[in-house]
Amino acid sequence: MNIFWDLLPMILGTALAPAWIIIVLLILRSDNGLVKATAFVAGTTIVRLLQGLIFGHIFRSSEVGEAGSGPSVIVSVLLAVLGILLLISAVKKLLKEDDLDAPPPKWMSRFDRATALSLLGLGALSTLIAPKLWVFTLSAIGVISSADFNPSEEFQTFLLYTLIAQALIILPLVIYAVTPRQSASLLQSASDWLMRYNSQITIIVSFIFGSFFLWKGISGLFL
Numbered sequence: 001m002n003i004f005w006d007l008l009p010m011i012l013g014t015a016l017a018p019a020w021i022i023i024v025l026l027i028l029r030s031d032n033g034l035v036k037a038t039a040f041v042a043g044t045t046i047v048r049l050l051q052g053l054i055f056g057h058i059f060r061s062s063e064v065g066e067a068g069s070g071p072s073v074i075v076s077v078l079l080a081v082l083g084i085l086l087l088i089s090a091v092k093k094l095l096k097e098d099d100l101d102a103p104p105p106k107w108m109s110r111f112d113r114a115t116a117l118s119l120l121g122l123g124a125l126s127t128l129i130a131p132k133l134w135v136f137t138l139s140a141i142g143v144i145s146s147a148d149f150n151p152s153e154e155f156q157t158f159l160l161y162t163l164i165a166q167a168l169i170i171l172p173l174v175i176y177a178v179t180p181r182q183s184a185s186l187l188q189s190a191s192d193w194l195m196r197y198n199s200q201i202t203i204i205v206s207f208i209f210g211s212f213f214l215w216k217g218i219s220g221l222f223l
Helices: 002-015 018-028 033-061 073-094 116-128 131-145 151-165 167-178 180-196 198-222
Strands: none
Touching: 002 131, 002 151, 002 198, 018 033, 018 167, 018 180, 018 198, 033 116, 033 131, 033 151, 033 167, 073 131, 073 198, 131 151, 151 167, 167 180, 180 198
């Protein structure tokens, strides 16, 4: 279980992304929302699992790290890059610029008309074009590849990492499925609160985790 301490910052950094939670909450409020939101989350999850399979094999084949040897050069570089991207994201938010990792606003306005199939594709495409999500995922794969796991254990660990990292977009689906009527006001309030404080949350999370990942990456390279 020690590996999850190494993965915890990446889990939190991925999970605490307001834009993705807001999207799921907005989809839930549309007609047939549960099916559509589930399709969107499934699209993001499928892409991340495919990334785990493909790049896990690549990292393992290239011997990214050896068990017990500490972070590899590749993992350290990825963490440093992730830190820089997060700090840039925080600065852009302070300057009121758009977040490149959030789906374009014109997509968000189409949820009422979108089908479950199109939202499945939208979830997949959104994940594929989000730079920080790529680096989060590759960093996690690098950490897992550096552990003393066989291929099956590596994928199981990555699967668990993905599910935990996506917990905050999966949880609204579960709440809505169990108590659709009672949860409506709760999810509405959560959506309104996140939309109101989206910028502040993004700035704080990006600064904290950006600084941490940059320090972690530089430490792995030079210390």
